[in-house]
Amino acid sequence: MKKLLYAAFGYLLIGVGSGLFYREFTKANDFPEGAATQLGLAHTHLLTLGFIVLLIVLVIEKVFSLSRSPKLFAWFFWLYNAGVVLTSAMLVWHGILTVLGREAGGMIAGIAGLGHILITAGLIIFFVALRRAVSDSTADVAAVA
Secondary structure, X not given: OHHHHHHHHHHHHHXXXXXXXXXXXHHHOOOOOOOOOOHHHHHHHHHHHHHHHHHHHXXXXXXXXXXXXXXXXXXXXXXXXXHHHHHHHHHHHHHHHHHOOOOOOHHHHHHHHHHHHHHHHHHHHHHHHHHHHHHHHHHHHHHHO
8 A cells, every 4th residue: 555655646746846847848948838738738647647546546445455466456556657657758758849849750659659558458457456356345245244
């Protein structure tokens, strides 16, 4: 559970920092306010997918003990976090290139797509672990009754 707490806190710090970077970097480069860039999306991805989702997973872990399936939980944790980090890094890279007026190649989109695939794979594994934990919890309640 501490791993989830520390990861969520890390995403909070990085997410808030990326929002500050977005604001200051676009101002420093005279980028038009309100113009589209991926930097703002990195801020919301990190806060939502990193901070908020991991806090929700922390609550679910507390209630259902997902980590009773340690291999599944580890696969979820590392795949999901790798996907969030990879996706966010590509958003930042693409956003910086946009602000600087440089062409972003298709490779950035491909790597970001890989990040989304990792997030999806992690979430699928999360639901497999959650299903097992809920089934075990239901069996425990039935055994007591």
